Amino acid sequence: MVEVIGEINRSASIKVSEYNGHHKSSEKVGDVPKDDVHELMNLITTVRGFPSHESKDVYGYDVKLDFNSMEIQWSNKDDDPAAGDISEIAGEQKDDFKRVADSIEALGRTFAKKDSQI
Template sequence: MPRQVAPPPSGEFIVRLQKPFSGTPTHVVEVIGEPNRSASVKVTDQSSDNAITKKTGDCSADDVNELMSLISQLRGFPSHPSKDIYGLDTRLEFNSFEIQWASDEEDSVSDEVTAENKDTYKQVADSIAALGRTFAKKDAAI
């Protein structure tokens, strides 16, 4: 059964990268915004002693447009609710008015993961992680 998530308000998107794929997240990158505009980037890290660090920042409209272009490639990619089929121990979620996709969805269009799928998924995950490292520099209120 597909994930029943209401799309965000018209034009707004939410991108989320989480490590590990399952269990308690130790690293989360969230990008929230609208296409063709700057977006908010938030990184949350939890260490082994349960200390939580949150950083925030903004990325430019050009970076947002590049991210949207990359993420649009994930439309129709395979997913699995409990198995990391891409081998990166990373879960990705994307929610916009046009596309709702997550790597842990139950209803997948296909269950065959190709080498090209894995490369594209890795490129998108690396880009989201890079946005977090590059722009989330300010300490956030916890």
């Protein structure tokens, strides 16, 4: 799990937690520079309005994304009755979703280097 917590136009803290089953096995922390936070915020706006489903992995990547900011509140695991038939998610939306997920994971690898107490 990767958590980025902060404000726009400022640096943010990042925490990467590894789990063994339901138990946390390790945790790394660090700081994300404000330019990278700004870039992340621009990137996550690309998924605004994308369909979501509370029990189906509609993007096929076994990844859960949750965004909570003043600009966007979205999760791919939300109950979205307006989504209609989600069996046909556009390939471009899947690619955008994957790009956002990969970018967040890369932020974790790049900036969460310090061991945290579990």
